[in-house]
Amino acid sequence: MFDFTQITLVVGKYNKDTQLVDMLGTGFLISNDGKVITARHVIGNEYNNLCVLLPHIPNINVYQDVTDFSCRSTSAVVEDINPITDLCILKTGLIFNGTLPSLESLDNIYVGEKIGMFGFPHCVMGRRVLTYQETEIGAKMLLETSGVKSKYATINIQTRPGQSGSLVFNLKTGAIIGLLIGTYAPSSGVIIAGINPHELNQTSYCISANHIKEML
Numbered sequence: 001m002f003d004f005t006q007i008t009l010v011v012g013k014y015n016k017d018t019q020l021v022d023m024l025g026t027g028f029l030i031s032n033d034g035k036v037i038t039a040r041h042v043i044g045n046e047y048n049n050l051c052v053l054l055p056h057i058p059n060i061n062v063y064q065d066v067t068d069f070s071c072r073s074t075s076a077v078v079e080d081i082n083p084i085t086d087l088c089i090l091k092t093g094l095i096f097n098g099t100l101p102s103l104e105s106l107d108n109i110y111v112g113e114k115i116g117m118f119g120f121p122h123c124v125m126g127r128r129v130l131t132y133q134e135t136e137i138g139a140k141m142l143l144e145t146s147g148v149k150s151k152y153a154t155i156n157i158q159t160r161p162g163q164s165g166s167l168v169f170n171l172k173t174g175a176i177i178g179l180l181i182g183t184y185a186p187s188s189g190v191i192i193a194g195i196n197p198h199e200l201n202q203t204s205y206c207i208s209a210n211h212i213k214e215m216l
Contacts, residue, residue, distance in 0.1 A: 001116075002101045002174045004028075005060050005130060008118040008167060010053040011038050011090070012073065013046075021051060021073055023123035026165040026180075027090065030103065030212060034094035036076065037212050038165035039181055040086045043078070050076040052092055057130060064129050071128075084145045085211045086181055104175040105210035106153050111137050115155065119166025119180060133157060134171070138203055151208035152181075159183055159204040168206045178206035 007029040012021040025042030029035070036052055043050060054072040057064055076090040109115070117133045135157040142149040155168070159182060168178035183204045 002169075003059065004101075004116075004118045004167060004169070005057055006055050006098075007096065007100065008120075008130060009036060009055070010120055010123055010128060011036070011042055011076070011165060012051050012053060013043075014049040014051055014073075016049070021053065021071060023053070023120070023126065023128065023162070025123065025162055026119040026167075027052060028118075028165070028167040028176075028179075029094065029096055029100065030089075030216070032096045032100065034092040034096075035079065035216075036090040036092055036094075037179060038088050038090065039179065040081050040083065040088040041182075042165050043088055043090075047078045050078070050090065052076050052090065052094070053128070054094070056128065060130065060132055066127055066129060080215050082211070082215060084148050085150050085207055087179065087207070087211060087215060089215055101169065102175045103209045103213050104170070104173075104177050106137075106140055106151055106177055106208040107210075109137055109153075109170055109177055111139060113137050114171045115168055115177065116171050117155075117157075117163075117166050117168050117180065119159075119163035121160040121163045123162035124160075125162070141205075150211055152205050153178060153208070154203050154205050155180075157204055168209075176209050178209050179212065180204060180206045
């Protein structure tokens, strides 16, 4: 399996008041010259002071010290946004000398097949722990935004806000087939202990990676 730990990154923002980085979500490298893809909603509507945190572990099997708040970061600027697909490309100063996994699509994976995912499920709460998960494709679907239909898949797992932007890959081929958008969680009008009850579901959804390729 490709070492996705070295291309999966935290997307953040420099906080001038605290002189720290506020972690916003997950992204991953899609080019050797430092382009990083994430979900547009991760960065919000204010594009200043964005950054990405460089990998903090050599491989997924090490113990990740949650008391270690040191980090290496590099500035990021918005290069392209697709509001239809909720995708955003950030340009950074990173250089990746290896061969990146291919960007494919959901076309050649079937409902019920296993997929893998790398992301940072609790980073928005200050915990930076790169997490690997496996699940299945539950359905493939076309969703329409502003009259344009795009390819998505339901994945059979509950996810958290920090995971938005996580890479989704085909366990058989190692190709990146999608990017996690998140859970379908419309406003319920009720918040219990900070939780929208509609978020307590067992499925999330990702967008097909061919829509990332269309932006390159």
